Amino acid sequence: MVKPGGSFASQKIQLLCCAKDELQNLEDTVETIKAVLLDAEKKQWHSQLVKHWLKKLKEVLYDVQDLLDDVATQDLRRKVTPGSKMSKEVRLFFSKSNQLAHGLKVGNEIEELRKKLVSIKNIGDFSLEKQDSEATLRTERRTPTFERDENIIGREKDKEEIIACLLDSSSGESVSVVSIIAIGGMGKTTLADLVYKDEKVKECFELRMWVCHGDPKNFDVDFIVKKILNSAKADPEVKKNLEDIENKSAEELQQLLRKVLDEKKYLLVLDDLWNEDRMRWLKLRPLLMGGSRGSKILITTRSLSVVEATDAKSVKYNLCGLSAEKSWDLFKKLAFGDAETSIDSGLEEIRRAIVKNCAGVPLAIKTIGSLLYTKKKTEWFNFKERELSNINDSAEGIMEVLKVSYDHLASHLKHCFAYCALFPKDYVFDKQTMIQLWMAQGFIESSEGNDDLEDTGDNYVSNLLCRSFLEVEEIDDDTGEVNTFKMHDLMHDLALKVAGDEGIRHASFLEQSSSRQKVTLLREATNLRTFISLKEGQIIPTDFPIEIISKLRCCRALGFGYEYFLIPASLGSQLKHLRFLDASNNYYIQNLPDSITDLVNLQTLKLSNCKKLTTLPRDLKKLVNLRHLLIDGCKSLSHMPCGLSHLSKLQTLNLYVVQKMDHKVPGGVGSLDELSALNRLGGSIVLKNLKFLQPVPNKGHLQEKERLRCLKLDWRMDEQDGKSDSDELILWENLRPHLNLTSLTIYSYRNRKWIGNFSALKKLDVSDCSKLTCLPDGISRLTSLKTLRIAGCPVLQERCQRECGADWEKIAHLPCSREEIIEEW
Known part of the structure; x- marks a missing residue:
C-alpha cells in the first residue's frame, strides 16, 4: 500500500507500481481458475454442488472484469483529455477521478477480490480437470453450404404428399387446414419451406404468406394479424394498400386483413404454432375465411392438441424420423463432406451406432455429424462410449444429444x-x-x-x-x-x-412486457451487461423504463428509448463500460449530450433514422475505440465535427455531410479531407451535399479504401452553381473510389466524365442528373455490371431507348430489361 508523505509525483509512481503488481497477481489467479471452468461447465448438469460453485465463481469473475475495465477506462480517459500534461494532472486531481483516491480504492478492491477467488477456488475440489479452451475446436473454418431444395435428404415423399393435400380442393370449406406434426428438430419448418417454394404451389395460390409464431405462452390475435399483413406485403400488388401498418388500430388491421384476403386463393403458413386454446383460435379464424375456394392454412406444430384446438377436421400429417439409410446418408454428408468414407468395418459400426442414437431427427444428425467432422477413430469410439452411451432416443434424449454437441464447442x-x-x-x-x-x-x-x-x-x-x-x-x-x-x-x-443464471446479466425488453417484468428488471439492473428494446424482430427503441438508466453501471450494450425520448445528459459519466449504444429511430433527439464522448470504450454507435438530429458531439474524436458509426437517415444533420481522422479504428461510417468550411458552429466544421486517414472504412457510405466541396487537386479521399463496397455521391446541385467543367472533373477525381467498389449511385451530377473502369461494379444508379446528355464509352468496360437504373435524366433516358436509342448499343449486353433500366419519375 502507498505510504503517507512524499511528493504527489512520487506517490503516484509508487501507487501505479503497486497497483500494476496487484493487478497482475489478480489476473494470474483468474487464468489459473479458468483452466478448469470448461470441465466445471460440463459437470454442473449432474451436480448441484458444482453448479452452485460455478455460479459463485462467475459472479466474482464478473467483478474482476469490471475492475480491470475500470482501471483501463480511467487510463484511457486521461489520455484523451485535451490540454497540457500539467493541466490534466490538476484537473484529474480535483475531479471525482482523483488518481490517488482511485488508486487506493482499486488496491483495496483487488485484495478483496483476490481473497474471494482463492476462497472459492479452495472449496471447489470436485476433481475438475484442466482443459485447453481451444482444444474442442480443431476443425478449420468451413464456409457453410447453403442447401438447394433438391439436396435436402429424405423428405421427397413427404413433400409430395403435403403438396397433394394443399392442391386438393375437394373440401367443403373455402379455407381448410393442413397440419404437420412432429417433435422438435424433425424438420417441420424445412419441409413447409420446401412446399412453400415449390413451383406448383406458387402457380396454384394467388397470395402466399408465412408467419412464424413460436411463443408457447402468448397467442395474441392482433399481433398475429399484423404479422400476416407484413408477410402479405411481399406481394407487390398487396403492398401498395398496406402502408403504415404499425400505427393502425386492431379494428383497422382486421378490416385490412379481410380486404387483403377477400376472394383470393391464398396459402398461409403458421409455423411453430403452440396455441391449445380453441377460444383464441376462434377469434382469429373468422378473419381468415374470406379466401376463395381452395385456400389453405398450413400449420407446423409439436402438439396434436394445437391441431385439435384449430380444427378437428383438418388434415393431420405426422412427420416421422428419417429412415436408417436416409439418416446415414445425411450423417455422411455432414461428417465426411466430400471425403471418402473409411472401409474400416469396426469404424463403420461405431458410426452407425452414433447415427442410431439420433433417432432419425435431422437436427440431431446434422449437429453430431458436424461435430465429428475430421475426427480420428479413437475420438469416434470415445464419443460413442463416454458421451452417447446413456442417452435414450426420446424427445428428451434429443436435447441431450444437442447438449453434448454444445459441450464440444470452444x-x-x-x-x-x-x-x-x-x-x-x-x-x-x-x-x-x-x-x-x-x-x-x-x-x-x-x-x-x-x-x-x-x-x-x-x-x-x-x-x-x-x-x-x-x-x-x-x-x-x-x-x-x-x-x-x-x-x-x-x-x-x-x-x-445453458445460459441459466447468466440471464440476470442480459435483458431484453419487449413491447408487451408487463409491469411486473419491469419491476423485476429494475431490481436486477445493477448487474445488467445488456439491456435492449425489442420490437418485431428488430433492435429498435420502444417503451423503455427511463429510471433504469442510472442503474446500468455495468452495462456493455444498450438499446433504448421511447420514440420521443431524450438521452439523459449523465449517460456518459454513468455508463463508462458501454461498448454498444443504439438510439436508432428516435424522433426527438436533436443533439447528443456532450457526456457521450466520455464513453471512451464505445465501439458501436447507432443513430440511424434520427430524423431531427442536427449535430454530432464536437469532441467525437475522443471516442478512439469507435468502430461503427451509423447515421443513415439523419436527414437534418448539418455537418460533421472536426477530428474524425483520430478515429483510426472506424470501419463503418455510412453518411458524411459536407458543409461550407466557413459555416459557424462550436468546434468547427469537419473537412472531407479527414476521410483520407480512415482507410479501414468498409461497407457503404453516402457523401451528401457535395455541392459545397471545393476543387483542390490530388486529394484522393476514397481511392485507398479497399473495403468500401457501396458509394452514393449526392450533389443536390443548385442551378446557379458556378463550378466549371474542369473544377467538376477535379472533384470527381478526388472522389474516385477503389476498384473493389460493387455499387455506385450518382445523384444530381452534371459532368459527362463521371465513370471509370470499375471492373467489380455490379450496380449503377444515375438519378436526377438532368445535364447528362450521354453515357460514357467506358460503361461497356464494366464487365460485372448487372443492374443499371436511370431516373430523372430525360436526355439520357431518351438515348437509352431499346434498339433506337443512340446509347443503346453501350448497354444492350446488360441482363436487366429496359423497364429496369429506365424509371420514369
Missing part, C-alpha cells in the same frame, strides 16, 4: 451461442449487429494480436452455422455472404438452458 463460441437466448424464438438476427453485440461483451477474441474483431466474429458465425447451432436466413446475392440468420426452436431451448 468457450468463446459457447458464450456467443448462449447470448442468442436473449432474443425471442424465431428472431431474425442481423449478422453485423450480433457480431457488434458479441464484441461489446468481450466474447470475441482477437487472433494473434490482430484487431480485426469483426472478421473473427464472422468466423464465429460460420462455425456456429456449420455445426447447425444457427441457420441461414438470408444471403447477399452479390457476395454470397450471410446477411441474417435464425436459431432453430430446439436450439433456442438449449441456449436458454
